[in-house]
Amino acid sequence: MAREKGLKGMESRERLLAAAAEEFANRGFHETKVSTIVKRAGLTQPAFYLYFPSKEAVFDELVNAFRTRLHALIGSSRFEAQVEAQDVPKRVRMAVETFFRFLEATPHLTRIGLFLAPKAEEIKKELIALIAFNLSAEQQAGYFRSDLSMKTVAECLVGIVERLTLSQLLPGIKSPESLASQVVDLLLYGMLSMKHTSA
Template identity: 50%
Template structure:
């Protein structure tokens, strides 16, 4: 799962990643306060002292999960900016592809997504950071002539994050819709609107 503060050695890395994975499942399913270190170590088949070789506390492992989510999400959004000089006919499919990648991450890492996007007290800050990054991407894409010059990209970015947040919770994480289909719906709505 993560790369932070790893204990050296393959067995140590495997054990640490297993603790992170199990902790993510437990926090996601039971919430922060109901999750117990004793449950995490029991499921990982390690001792409690072993847990403390890798993490100082329950709060420390929770914060690391949030950091992993944030780092991965930031990387995906940075990679989602459209390249300069693209042909106009390829823009829609490229946006769909990049948004599908983000939704696939949310689905594959559903426990991390639930923690970082909804549970953590930092989730609002994460979404604000995400909106700022999306706004920068959109403004650059606007300068490149991909989008109308009269559109307020801050409003578009905030709207897009709201759409992503809500539909991830109500559709994607509940298995109602697949990442590619969700990306297609959102891109179609934003690029073409609702008027028939």
């Protein structure tokens, strides 16, 4: 699929990939025409098929690129050691912030891999599982309420991230830091004012 050949070829390929990413992100799969992609890349249609077997193939490649980077990120952000209880909020916030930063860094891929791809649900399922796994460790360490399903919490967290990414992060309205602290504040402490407790 991916030719190994010369330098110029690699560059053309990259240009096509970049053009495709932008088009897909902005217009979706069907509204993106191969003719537009190649125009943007300064090439002709047959050149496209020199590097990719089909329109779907580029799309898939972009989705996979997102997925791979995502896994790399999650893998590297595992809670390494034991932490003090009072550090938990900070650590969680850092993790969420890192995640937002990642999404912000590759906005086209984010849009494609998180919202446009048919595989998006599957990708999120994986993501949720990984997050749930991480959270469970914390829960077992006693930091989180034991009556909460970390799977559900992870799902909620991802839902929140999705929404804020679309409405605040990608449009550049709020920063990863600000979003992370708001989200974490809400999720850790809840909405109720101090006087109320119980379950």
